[in-house]
Amino acid sequence: MRPGDIDTFSIERMTLQGEGVARPGGMALFIPECLPGERVKARVTQVKKNFARAELLEVLESSPQRVEPPCRVFPRCGGCQLQMMDYATQCHVKTEGVQDALRRLGRLENVPVGEIVGAANPWRYRNRVQMHLRREAGAPGKPLQMGYYRLSSHELVENDECPLLPETFPPVLKALRRHLPDIDPAGELPIRHVVLKTTTPPEGAGEMMLILVFSAWRSAWRKAVGELAKRLIGERLTVEGHTGENLARQRAGEQYNLVSLYVNVNEKGEGEVLGPDYPYHVSKPGKERLTDYLPGGLKIEVGPASFTQVNPRQTEILYQLTKEACGLTGRETVVDAYCGVGTISLFLARDCARVIGIEEVSMAVEDAQRNAERSGITNAEFLTGKVEDLLPSLLEREGVPDVIVLDPPRRGCHERVIEAIAQAGSSRIVYVSCDPASLARDAARLAAHGWQVKRVTPVDMFPQTGHTEAVCLLERGKSNGK
Template structure:
C-alpha cells in the first residue's frame, strides 16, 4: 500500500476555509481531508495561512489574512492579546464563546462517555464578561534600572513590557500592582533574575474581595529579607486604604512555581474576607478561592439544585477545598462531611464554618479515595455525594468508593470536560444514570469551561 502524501509543506502559504473549532479555540480547515489547526481562525472564514508545522495526520498554521471575517469576529479590547496567551478567544463574540463551550462538553459526552442522549444545556454566561478575576500574580523584571511588571509572552519567560492593564482583572488589582511596582522601583528593590538566580522581588500578588473590596498584597521574594519594607508598607497603605493585609512569601528555589513555603504577615490581618451569596469566607495568601465569585454563585446554585438535599440528608463533599460547596450544602442538609488532601485548606474550611456559625459540617484531611472507604466502614451512609476534582478528574479508587457507598444521587462539578466524560462512563457502568449536564463559564475570554453534572442511582428491576 502506497504511503499517503501530506498535501501541504512547511512554510507554504495557502488559502483555507475554516469549518470548525478545536477545544482550544483554534480554527480547523482541511486541505484534501488533511486538518490544519490555526489559532484565531473562526468557522466560515476564508483565510490566507502559513503552514508552520506538519505531522502525519494534521498540521498547524499561522493566520496571515482573513478574506471574509465571520460576523462573530470582534476586535479584542486588550492591546497585548496576540502576544500574551492568558486569554485565547477575545477575538470571538461572547455568544460564540458560550456556544463553543457547550459544544465542547457535548462532543466529549458523545465521543468519550457515549452518552448522546444526555441533555447538555446552554452555557451559563456572565452579563459583563470582563474584569472578573479577583486575584493576580504578576512577574517582576527589570529594564534600564527600573522595575517592570507584566505577564509572560506566549510560550516564553519574556515579560510583556507595554502591558499596564489586564482587561479580565479587577481594576483595583491592576492599580495596586502598578503602585507596588512604582514604589518598589523608587526604593531600589531589585527584581529577581531567573537566569542568574539573583535579585529579590519575583512576583507581586494581589487578592481582592469582590463584595468587601478588601485587598491583600503578597510580595514574593527570593530572599528572606525584604529591603525597605517599612517604607514600602507605609506608602502602600497610605496610597491604597482598602489594603487590609500585606504578606511576605519567600521562594528561594529555582522553580516556575510562584509561591514558596514560608509566609509571614508584614502588616495588617492574615485574612481578607469576601462573600458568595450568604456565605462569608476568610481568604489567606495561599487559600484556594474561586477567582470569579459571581459565576461561582451560579455554579453552586446549580450544584445545590442537582443535589436536591433535604433536612434528613447526609452529604459527602469530596475535594472540599476551603469548604465553599460544603457550607452551601450544610444550609439544606442534616450533615455534611468534607475531605481534602491539603491541610491548610481544611484549616481554612474550619475557620469558614465557624465564621458562618455552621455546626453541621465535619472536615477531614486526607485522600478522598482513602478517607471515604474508612467512613463507609464506620457506618457513614451518604444520601448525596458531591465531587469537585482537579483537572485530572477522579481517581479510579474514589469512583469505586462512591459506587460502593451507593448514594441516591451524585453531583459532579468539573473543570475539564474530557476527564468528566471519562469518569461519567465509569459511574454509568457502576449503576448510575447521567440526567443532565450544565456548562458554566467561569473564565470568559479563555477556552476553559466548567460543568455541573447530575447523576441518579439506577432503579433495579
C-alpha cells in the same frame, strides 16, 4: 502539506482553545484566532501524522461574529483565547465544546447538555491574578518586568490594564512597579511571581491581599519587605502580631484597599506558582485573612493559600445549580470532596443533615472550620488530606453518604476516588468540573461502574478564555457509555 506552505483554508469548526479547524485533504489543521465559516490565508508551521498547525496571516472572508478584541495584548499574552468573537458566539462554542468532550473523549451517548449559563458582564470579573516578575540582579535603575507568559513560552507580556481584572488592580500593580525598585535597587530579592486577590462585598470595593512569591528566603530580607508593605499598605500595620501606631507612611493618592502582604516561598522553578511556606507577612490589624461574601448572606475568611472561585458573580449561579443537583430534603449526609475553604459545604449545610468536607491544603481547612463557626453552622466538619487517601476509609467508617459532591482541580479525580465511589451506593454524585476533558474521562469511568450522567449544565466562569465550568449530575442507572 509542509511547514512553510502558505495557502487559503476554510474554517469548519472551533476548539475550546480558540483555534479554528480546517480540513485540507481530510487532515485536521489548527489555526489560532479563526472563526467557523471564515476563509483565511495561513502559513503551515507544524505537520504531524494526524494533524497540522498553521499561523494566521490574513482573514479573507470574515465571520459576522468576529469583533475587534478590546485588549491590546490579545492574543500574545496567552490568557484569553476567544476575544475575537462576540460573547453569544463564545457561549455557543463552549456549549458545543462540552458536548463534544463528553461524546468524543468520554464516548458517552445521549447526555443532556444544557446551554451554557453566560455572564451578565463578561469583563472585569476576576478576583485574583497571578503575574510573573523579572528583574535583573545588579542592574540598579532598571525597571522590573511584570506580566503574563506568552502561550507555551516564558516570554513576558506586560499589561497592568488587563480587561478581565477589576479596576482596583492596576493601581496596586503600578505601585509595586514604582516602590519595589526603590526598596531593592540592586534587584537582590528573588521575587519570581506576584499574586493579587480581592473580595466582593455586597457594596463598595473589596479588600485586597498581595502575595510575593520568592524562589528562596532569608530572614535578612524582612526589613526590605516590611518597608515595601508600609509603602503599599500604609496606615496601621500588624507585623507578625505586633501592632504599631503610625508605623507606616500614608499612601500618597493611591486608591485601593490593600490590607495584607505575604511572602510565599516556592523553591521549585516549575509547576504551581505558590509554594508551601509563608515565612513572613504584614497586615492591617485583624486583616491577616480576607473576608469574602457568599450567596445566602454567608461570610468567609480566605487566607493566602486558600482557593476561591475566580468569578464571584458566576459562582453564585454555579453553587445554586450544585445545590439543585444535590436534591436536598434536609435529611441527607453530603460529602464535599475538594472543598477548599468550605464554600460549597457551607452553602449546602442549612439544607441537609450533615456535610463532611475534604481538602488537602491545611490552611484552607482552618479557614473552612472558622467559616462554619462564624456562620453558626454546626453540622459541617472538615478533614485535611488528599481525597484519594481519605474518601475510601471515610466511606467504610461512616457508611455511604446520600450525595457526593466532587469539585476537583483541572486534572480531575484520582483513580482511587472513582474506585471508592464506584463501590459506594450513594444516590447522587454532583461533579463540578473546570475541565470538560477530565470531566468526560471521569464520567466515563463512573459510567463503566453503572452510573448514568443525567444532565450537564455548563457555566461560563471564564468569559473571553477557552475555559469552561460545568455541573454534572450522575445517578445509578442505565449507563450512557458506548
